Amino acid sequence: MRYIHLLFICIMTTTSSSIQAQSSGKYAHVNGLKMYYEVHGTGYPLVLIHGGGSTLQTTFGRILPGLANSNQVIAVEMQAHGHTSDINRPMTFEQDADDIAELLRQLNIKKANIFGFSNGASTTLFVAMRHPELVNKIIVASTMYNKAGTFPGFWDMMKQATFEGMPQPYKDAFLEINPDKDALYAMYNRDVTRMQNFKDIQQYDIAAITAPALVMCGNQDVVTVEHAVEMFRTMKNAQLAIFPGGHGDYIGELTTLKPGNAGGLVALPVIETFLSL
DSSP states (O other): OOOSEEOOOSOOOOOOTTEEEETTEEEEEETTEEEEEEEESSSEEEEEEOOTTOOHHHHHTTTHHHHTTTEEEEEEEOTTSTTSOOOSSOOOHHHHHHHHHHHHHHTTOSOEEEEEETHHHHHHHHHHHHOGGGEEEEEEESOOSSGGGBOTTHHHHHHTOOGGGSOHHHHHHHHHHOOOHHHHHHHHHHHHHHHHTOOOOOHHHHHTOOSOEEEEEETTSSBOHHHHHHHHHHSTTEEEEEESSSTTGGGTOGGGOOTTOOTTTTTHHHHHHHHHO
8 A cells, every 4th residue: 555644534965166145045056046045953854745836835934943943944935936036037847847847956865755735736747857966855845737637627727817816925925025015916926827728747757757756736726636536646656645725734834824823733744754754
């Protein structure tokens, strides 16, 4: 049995010369991008890649301290997000994956575990496909590899997306870091355009991923449970965790917290078990 958990719960470092310290985090110049990242804890490297429209704190802020207890967490902010400014180049999952790979090389990290949520999980898949030599294990949370993997009506909703519909906590988090409202709007447009132009990953490319993988989602997520099971079965060396709740409830993602939600503690022991195997 390859399942790690099927939960039914009622409640909800060595751096190179191109890396410079700034504020509470650091910056690395990767592929023309000045990328922000933070390092927390000690242990085996674990890269955290946030979701679309987010910062490392809005996605991982509540679960990060627990992960840092037993891992060297390297939490990044991708192009146009948070502390990382935009540059004049296309924003794609493939480019994001190449940026992660270059950061790891600059940090002299030969292999790392990669944990991505939502759009960050799409990037994680591309890291595993494009740079397998850098990957030890992957965690892909709340993402799909083809359009059929979402709930009915999702893509019609994406066609009609508006800036006004962007969750206010995301806007507030961005503006707290960068008060430039034009930069916020540009980031929103970047993310929406990328999703509107989403291209399916071929099933044989998913099947070719050899790194041990943990596939996670909520039972009321953007991605369907059936698709998460399909991804799990397609990968050669995967485990599966389905949690109650929506998009990011199980890791305490900022916009999903509700009274009674364990703030990421539900998923944390599952993640720790997978990483320790």
